[in-house]
Amino acid sequence: MAEAKLNVGFLGLGIMGEAMARNLLKSGLFASVTVWNRTLSKCEPLKSEGAKVADTPAAVVAACDVTFAMLADPDTALAVALGDNGAVAGISAGKGYVDMSTVDEACSSKIGAAVTAKGGRFLEGPVSGSKKPAIDGQLVIMAAGDKELFDLVQPAFGVMGKRSFYLGATGAAARMKLVVNMVMGSMMGAFCEGMALADKAGLEQSALLEILGLGAMANPMFALKGPAIQARAYPPAFPLKHQQKDLRLALALGDALDVPLPVAAAANECYKEAKAKGLGDSDFAAVYESTQKKA
Amino acid sequence: MAEAKLNVGFLGLGIMGEAMARNLLKSGLFASVTVWNRTLSKCEPLKSEGAKVADTPAAVVAACDVTFAMLADPDTALAVALGDNGAVAGISAGKGYVDMSTVDEACSSKIGAAVTAKGGRFLEGPVSGSKKPAIDGQLVIMAAGDKELFDLVQPAFGVMGKRSFYLGATGAAARMKLVVNMVMGSMMGAFCEGMALADKAGLEQSALLEILGLGAMANPMFALKGPAIQARAYPPAFPLKHQQKDLRLALALGDALDVPLPVAAAANECYKEAKAKGLGDSDFAAVYESTQKKA
Amino acid sequence: MAEAKLNVGFLGLGIMGEAMARNLLKSGLFASVTVWNRTLSKCEPLKSEGAKVADTPAAVVAACDVTFAMLADPDTALAVALGDNGAVAGISAGKGYVDMSTVDEACSSKIGAAVTAKGGRFLEGPVSGSKKPAIDGQLVIMAAGDKELFDLVQPAFGVMGKRSFYLGATGAAARMKLVVNMVMGSMMGAFCEGMALADKAGLEQSALLEILGLGAMANPMFALKGPAIQARAYPPAFPLKHQQKDLRLALALGDALDVPLPVAAAANECYKEAKAKGLGDSDFAAVYESTQKKA
Amino acid sequence: MAEAKLNVGFLGLGIMGEAMARNLLKSGLFASVTVWNRTLSKCEPLKSEGAKVADTPAAVVAACDVTFAMLADPDTALAVALGDNGAVAGISAGKGYVDMSTVDEACSSKIGAAVTAKGGRFLEGPVSGSKKPAIDGQLVIMAAGDKELFDLVQPAFGVMGKRSFYLGATGAAARMKLVVNMVMGSMMGAFCEGMALADKAGLEQSALLEILGLGAMANPMFALKGPAIQARAYPPAFPLKHQQKDLRLALALGDALDVPLPVAAAANECYKEAKAKGLGDSDFAAVYESTQKKA
Structure with a gap:
């Protein structure tokens, strides 16, 4: 029996994020792709291609099995995860949160701790490669944290990147x-x-x-x-x-x-x-x- | 009618030089290959493979149409070219001297001026690549100086390197x-x-x-x-x-x-x-x- | 009518702090000098010279009009001010806290905000000069924050330093x-x-x-x-x-x-x-x- | 019996040199002060104050017991000392040449060797201090080379500087x-x-x-x-x-x-x-x- 397809979310549609979310969408491997961006108008192109749009990070997480985030810097990653209506507010037991932003270890650990405190699973997954590899699904993904979540999101990593590495406990990938x-x-x-x-x-x-x-x-x-x-x-x-x-x-x-x-x-x-x-x-x-x- | 094969010389049999001289020798493209090294015993392996050995840089240059040099540093390049029984002492009208050492422009210009003052032709030809490319004849050769000499030594550059560039007047390659x-x-x-x-x-x-x-x-x-x-x-x-x-x-x-x-x-x-x-x-x-x- | 003498406290008796606290004590300008150090045994010399000793930063602050702190780094400054039984726990309306540690502006601002939130007054007062100027009361004091507190502690600054500057709002001295x-x-x-x-x-x-x-x-x-x-x-x-x-x-x-x-x-x-x-x-x-x- | 006063020369009347030569002149300690500068018009102020002017460095040296030089850089120092009609051309047995320019050791050694080869005595004497100390005769002079010449020029060093050090063989001062x-x-x-x-x-x-x-x-x-x-x-x-x-x-x-x-x-x-x-x-x-x- 085939596994059910995942509902996946994506937070942050900058240069990189939009391309990555599009690859998730185009793959057809997921039951749904729900996106959010601080400036919501940036969601329009993906919406027209079939993505759902949610108003807040919390709403994305609540609607999805696993949510990916690709944010500009540690402060933004923290705000999107831990702020009002942030991602963590939508976490419940078993949900996965994969932060692919480039952040420092303290930031990553803080978000991971908040996710797991609510029964969620956390993976940090920063990438090597910029705009073109993001568009081409040729990023190199460095992941650390929850090994089961790493295994679960292999299909997603497979459409966003050409290779993913599991490097150990949260912080190692950062x-x-x-x-x-x-x-x-x-x-x-x-x-x-x-x-x-x-x-x-x-x-x-x-x-x-x-x-x-x-x-x-x-x-x-x-x-x-x-x-x-x-x-x-x-x-x-x-x-x-x-x-x-x-x-x-x-x-x-x-x-x-x-x-x-x-x-x-x-x-x-x-x-x-x-x-x-x-x-x-x-x-x-x-x-x-x-x-x-x-x- | 085929052009006559050149008699070529090689000064300096360090890690790089020995490999480069061996490639000249093995190619069979030259009438003779005459080598010299400050420690003469280092000439033995090439001698056993068919090279001639001369006692001084001057003697190599005197015996050859074109002489290549590959020396450790500017001081050595200057001493080998301009010292007693140095390469320039063997220069006469039409002879070519190709210094492939990595030296500064002042050094290269000084040697070039001494060579041309005696009617010789000068080319600087420093290389990119170290031991293995030298052995494999895969160096990248940056040449500058006498353009006719550059054309004349194309067969030699062809066995020592995978590509040679003519960059302009003496000094540009340095x-x-x-x-x-x-x-x-x-x-x-x-x-x-x-x-x-x-x-x-x-x-x-x-x-x-x-x-x-x-x-x-x-x-x-x-x-x-x-x-x-x-x-x-x-x-x-x-x-x-x-x-x-x-x-x-x-x-x-x-x-x-x-x-x-x-x-x-x-x-x-x-x-x-x-x-x-x-x-x-x-x-x-x-x-x-x-x-x-x-x- | 003469102003009443202040009861002053001192937190942190390292190389600098011990010398500074001793100068406060020796001056005779204060009603009492109460000291605290994480390793309490370091309080003994000053105790034998007439200082009171308290068990926690909070106890020092509670017992004094103004408390000075001289701590090794931002983490320690934060822990001593904001931790359990920390200085801020002892703050009540009107009390002064002068942190003379060398810390970054974020740290200083955080401590200042906590102090003022409880009705206290805050001054940052890092110093220029090391062991000998500390002993000789010849430090240069850079102060910023509450201007009235700056004026109030002039006698204390006068025995610890040879000159004090008021530089503006909290953060400027840091x-x-x-x-x-x-x-x-x-x-x-x-x-x-x-x-x-x-x-x-x-x-x-x-x-x-x-x-x-x-x-x-x-x-x-x-x-x-x-x-x-x-x-x-x-x-x-x-x-x-x-x-x-x-x-x-x-x-x-x-x-x-x-x-x-x-x-x-x-x-x-x-x-x-x-x-x-x-x-x-x-x-x-x-x-x-x-x-x-x-x- | 008093020692005869020296005839002294000065080469190079830039910012520093003019001030130094003027101090020699004003001291009254020397029988004559003869100056030279590449742009001869720069000699006018000193001439009006009593200095003699010569057309070439060689002429200055020939006319003086000891000649001081203060030149902009090693190339200038070399040119003034060793060029046509340069200082060395005026050297004869016993004459002193004191180069106070800031030059590298190779430059200093080359000039020193040329001076001593003609029977002259050489001292390098670079200074610490710029325009104002030069004017005030408060330079610090670092000297190396001929110890007897160092002793002989103490009166000159005394009016140009507040202190002179003898540091050893030529090169040490550089x-x-x-x-x-x-x-x-x-x-x-x-x-x-x-x-x-x-x-x-x-x-x-x-x-x-x-x-x-x-x-x-x-x-x-x-x-x-x-x-x-x-x-x-x-x-x-x-x-x-x-x-x-x-x-x-x-x-x-x-x-x-x-x-x-x-x-x-x-x-x-x-x-x-x-x-x-x-x-x-x-x-x-x-x-x-x-x-x-x-x-």
Whole structure:
């Protein structure tokens, strides 16, 4: 006998969330997909594609077996989970809550504790990958928390991502995500410095990109972001302010664990500078602009 | 009518040079391959494989149409080219000298000027790639200087590398190589900080490697060096002291051009620390050890 | 008619707190001085000099007109103020609470709000200066919050410090203290790098100290800490872990305000390294050890 | 019997040099003072005060017992000493040459070797202190090289400086000067970050200056440069490009000696950024502008 299809919810329809929710919807694997966003008008496209819309996070959770959340930062994740009419208000025994936002461990633990206190099941599931992998269902999902819930949501993870990892108790995925994004932020900083130095040294940036693409450092990120940097146009796939937030959180983790991270610390200052220049909502490749100093 | 085969020379049989000279020899494309190394005993393996051996750089150049050099640092490159019985002493009209060492522009220009002053032709040709690509003939060659010489040595570049670029007047390749290696040094620094933070945060380094390998940052260098870092064993493919030298030279270039490079500057200090710990002759992945501080 | 003398309390008898409480006691300006410390045995010396001892922070506050607190870090400050039998439990209308710990603004604001919610008056009053100025009553006090309370405690500030500043609403003093300590942490980092480079460059550290002492950079901190660094002995006046905490909090403030602080970020990593080497409880001049890398 | 008065020369009449030469002239301790500057018109004020003027460095040296030089950077120092009609061309047995420019050790050694090769005596004598101490004869002079020449020029050092140190063989003073200026550059960077953070955090910069002036960090440099930073006006006492050059040279020294200097490396990037913004000829306090990022 086939298992009954799940009713799933999705909270937060930003760049990433909308694409992820759409993949759940399009898969046909779920009995229903109910969405919510703080600005409710952002729900319209998905509604027209067949999603249900609820007025509050609590209403989504109450209507679904499992609810996924993809929110901008720890404060928003906390507010959506724990605020008035927040997700936890809708939790009852057995319901699952999967927070895929990139948040710090304290935040994740706090939400997890509130969910389990009401008999719910909690999984943190931050992802690696930005806009395009989200659209293509090619995210990499780092999960930690309730192992049974991890197994239950495999079909959902399967349409949102190309691979999911179970990393242990709640908090492990938050930490892994920070480590991955810290490496990414520093690596982009390294790349932008190379692009800037090439340019000032009278070398073609396109030659640098070609040479990097042929060697041991060849990677999709340089190939994707290189042309954006050449054009100095940064439509947001992963907003710079979120990259900076992740560096900040990773540095705080290193601080708590006494791990010196001088490269990441230097990179973080570059992102802060770009943010101060008004580029927080641009793609994180806009950190290139921090290398451009002419008066 | 077929062109006559060239007599080629090779100066400097270190980790890279020996492999490159062997590929010239094995190709069968050259009338002869004559080698020289400061410690002459290092010429023995190639001699037994068919290479000629000469006593001095001057003698190699005198005996060959084109001579390649692959030396450890600017001082050595200058000494081999300009010292007593150095390469330039063997230059006469029409002979080619291709210095593939990673050196700064001033050094390259000085050697190039000395070669052309005696009627010779000069090309700088630093490479991207270390031990394994050198063995496999898969280096990426960045060349600048005499364009006719570049065309003439295409067969040699073809067996040593998978791709060669002509970048302009002498100095351009030196600068490009520095930019590439600066990116590499910072990127390895970023990677090592990630591996260290994962470990201290109770995460499996192998999971981090797998996750990085699935995302936009996936690259051969992380895949190759990750296990070395896990094992904390660093047999030298690209010695750490050379990586640090390249960061130093790139920072000096940025300094001359007023390009702030805070990420590379921070990474450079990590390599200096690893060097101070006695790891200068280890692989540059040993910069990981600079993240390990316990008393 | 003379004003009645105040009954004052003091919470936290660490290196700084004990000296400050003793100065209150010795002044004879107060009707009584009641002290508390988590490890109660630390109250004995002051008790023998005439202080009263109470069992809990709440009991101190209940017994006094104004209570001062000098605690190690934000968590401790929060626990002592807001925990079971904490200071706030003893607050009633009109009582004053002056928290002189170095804490972040959020912490200070939280404590202030709790105090005023019960009708009390709150002042934050972090200090500049460590062990010796504390003993000599020569601290510099940065105060913010309730202006009337600031005026009321002038006699107490006068025996603990040589100067007190009223900086505005609660939070302003916390921020000023962080700025001051951030400058101090970076400046000590700069000094230690100079001492290390002098030593490695074959110069006498004593000559460097003398030369610095004659120029525009001459300052008491270099004069005081120089000999400690020469001796590589670091009896704690200001524990390194607290200096690192302040750098961390200052960087977080800069992060929130989009102020790039690359020098402080680099210095912070040095303190983290020294902490990882087990020097957290040594004087902050022990950051010199982070420059000593030999295997 | 009184010793005969010396005929002294002075090469380089920049901000510092003119003031130093004037002090020699005004002292009345010397039989004559002969000056030279690349732009000869800059000699006019001193000429009107009684100095002789010569057309070339060689002519100055030929006319004097001891010649002092105060030049902008190593290239200028080398050109003035070793170029056509340079100082060394005027050296004969027994003549003294005292180079007070801030140069690296290699530069100093090269000039010293050329002087002694012609039978002359050489002393390097870089100074600590900028415009005002130069005017007031309050420089601190770090000397190394010929000890007899050091003793001979004590009267001259006595009118230019408040204290002179003999530090050992040629090169020691160059290294000491770099160490001192490295500390100064980092310390100014630390100070500017504090001023910037105070401002963004809603605090009065004047309060910060007052608080710093009361504590262990109190020093003349903060007191002097603080108001300049508040006014964001930077008339050059010590040009920023020279401070950046000294950081660069100090980092190169640390690089050669395997001394990690992450704080100085971060500070150097700030000066480079200020230089890129066109502030190279402003006072080094203009590094404050590198903290101001608004688009």
